[in-house]
Amino acid sequence: MLATASPRLHAAARRLSLAAAPAGALPALRLPRSRPARYVSLRLRASASASAAAPSAKEDLGFDEMAARTTRRYYMLGGKGGVGKTSCAASLAVRFANSGHPTLVVSTDPAHSLSDSFAQDLTGGALASVEGTDSPLFALEINPEKSREEFRTINQKNGGSGVKDFMDGMGLGILADQLGELKLGELLDTPPPGLDEAIAISKVIQFLEAPEYSMFSRIVFDTAPTGHTLRLLSLPDFLDASIGKILKLRSKIASATSAIKSVFGQDVQQQDAANKLEQLRERMVKVRELFRDTESTEFIIVTIPTVMAISESGRLHSSLQKESVPVRRLIVNQVLPPSSSDCKFCAIKRKDQARALDMIKNDPELMELHVMQAPLVDMEIRGVPALKFLGDIVWK
Numbered sequence: 001m002l003a004t005a006s007p008r009l010h011a012a013a014r015r016l017s018l019a020a021a022p023a024g025a026l027p028a029l030r031l032p033r034s035r036p037a038r039y040v041s042l043r044l045r046a047s048a049s050a051s052a053a054a055p056s057a058k059e060d061l062g063f064d065e066m067a068a069r070t071t072r073r074y075y076m077l078g079g080k081g082g083v084g085k086t087s088c089a090a091s092l093a094v095r096f097a098n099s100g101h102p103t104l105v106v107s108t109d110p111a112h113s114l115s116d117s118f119a120q121d122l123t124g125g126a127l128a129s130v131e132g133t134d135s136p137l138f139a140l141e142i143n144p145e146k147s148r149e150e151f152r153t154i155n156q157k158n159g160g161s162g163v164k165d166f167m168d169g170m171g172l173g174i175l176a177d178q179l180g181e182l183k184l185g186e187l188l189d190t191p192p193p194g195l196d197e198a199i200a201i202s203k204v205i206q207f208l209e210a211p212e213y214s215m216f217s218r219i220v221f222d223t224a225p226t227g228h229t230l231r232l233l234s235l236p237d238f239l240d241a242s243i244g245k246i247l248k249l250r251s252k253i254a255s256a257t258s259a260i261k262s263v264f265g266q267d268v269q270q271q272d273a274a275n276k277l278e279q280l281r282e283r284m285v286k287v288r289e290l291f292r293d294t295e296s297t298e299f300i301i302v303t304i305p306t307v308m309a310i311s312e313s314g315r316l317h318s319s320l321q322k323e324s325v326p327v328r329r330l331i332v333n334q335v336l337p338p339s340s341s342d343c344k345f346c347a348i349k350r351k352d353q354a355r356a357l358d359m360i361k362n363d364p365e366l367m368e369l370h371v372m373q374a375p376l377v378d379m380e381i382r383g384v385p386a387l388k389f390l391g392d393i394v395w396k
Contacts, residue, residue: 061328061370063395067099071296074207074219077331079302080312081225084333086113087381088302088374089222091391094384096218097133104138104207104216108200108232109224112141119383127212132384136215142203200232201239205283208290226316233323236288243281292324300329301369305336305353314365321365330366331394332357333374 066073077089086107093105104127107114115122118139122128125143129136207213223229290297299320303313313330320327336350360366374394381390 063095063099066395067096067101070217072217072219074221074290074297076221076223076229076297076299077302078221078223078229078299079226079316080304080309083302083304083309084374085109085302086117086222087387087390088300088331088333088394089220090114090117091381091387092395093137093139093218093220094133094387095391095395096220097130097135097137098388100135101218102136102215103218103220104140104213105220105222106139106203107141107222108203109222109228111224114139114141114222117382117387130384138216140203142200201235201284201287204287204290208286226312230316230319230323233291233320233325236284236291239284240281240288243277243284247277247281292326294326297326298329299325299327300331301327302331302333304334305332305356307352307356307359310356310359310363310366314363317365317369328370329372330360330369331372331374332360334376335373336376 066075075089075092077085077092079085086109089105093103096103105114112123118130120128120130122130122139122141123143125141127138127140130139207216207219213219223232301313301316301320303309317327336346336353339346342350360371372394374390377390381387
């Protein structure tokens with residue numbers, strides 16, 4: 001298995017020590033090179049200037065606090081595209097699994113990267129076991145295209161009668177016949193915007209209700225870029241309100257036609273449809289409460305030390321606060337390592353990063369968050385050994 005560490009690699013990682021670090025900086029960390037087909041060296045060095053960006057902690061928000069809770073916990077990692085959310089989410093999942101928590105990591109991003117991060121095939125839309133951790137670790141890449149195809153199939157079955165079947169179930173079959181010439185089915189052949197987020201919501205509902213997911217004490221979400229994530233978080237409110245309006249409309253129609261419908265035996269069918277909508281509404285309320293539950297859920301913002309990324313992170317935090325989603329941590333990824341002999345490019349880049357890191361200390365949306373540093377690395381983080389090594393640096 002690609003993600004399984006060799007004994008030599010584990011031994012090398014255990015010998016790494018930060019004890020020799022000069023004040024205010026972390027030393028260079030090197031993982032010895034192995035054969036070309038195996039995991040090669042990672043040179044990780046944290047920036048001394050970056051460490052100064054974290055505000056003084058008002059409470060212990062280290063990894064021990066994250067791992068100590070006995071109730072199930074949901075962690076959602078999100079931010080601007082390209083900041084390294086997947087690597088951070090995967091490394092957190094590995095850290096949890098190695099700390100005794102059966103863990104599930106889920107990608108809700110249509111452009112999945114979990115397979116690349118774990119260096120194994122996780123496609124297919126089903127739970128896949130990740131090897132190389134102390135406790136069970138499973139990964140799931142939600143397959144939106146598969147669900148879109150199911151959506152099209154439902155609406156195209158029997159020559160496009162899927163829409164009529166739906167309206168029949170709502171007790172509105174006569175209305176569907178009258179509007180048949182408008183070819184409503186063609187309007188629904190293309191899945192509506194937000195379907196990817198709706199699919200992700202349905203998976204969250206499964207995590208809450210399905211027995212096969214009860215074994216996981218930690219569930220980590222690798223979310224889509226900022227815009228998709230905000231739609232995902234606001235969708236339960238939208239669906240709750242929409243279903244409420246549908247139920248009210250159906251109630252008015254049903255009261256006006258109840259006498260006629262009872263003659264044809266449609267009352268039971270109408271009530272079944274109403275019950276299903278009410279159940280869906282209750283599930284949406286449950287998901288909304290989960291997103292906003294400070295005892296079970298936390299959103300972790302991931303960013304990089306650039307002015308644009310920090311600015312977007314501030315706006316993201318503001319939006320999350322409006323949705324009442326709990327946020328306590330901020331990861332600054334790809335921080336340049338210290339160097340005594342910078343080239344001109346590196347010196348300019350380091351100055352830009354320092355300016356971005358200063359923004360965090362002065363941004364009212366971010367200054368109160370617990371800031372963690374993820375150092376820039378000289379290669380891609382791929383496979384469980386590399387993710388464990390990164391996780392030990394970031395999640396401490």
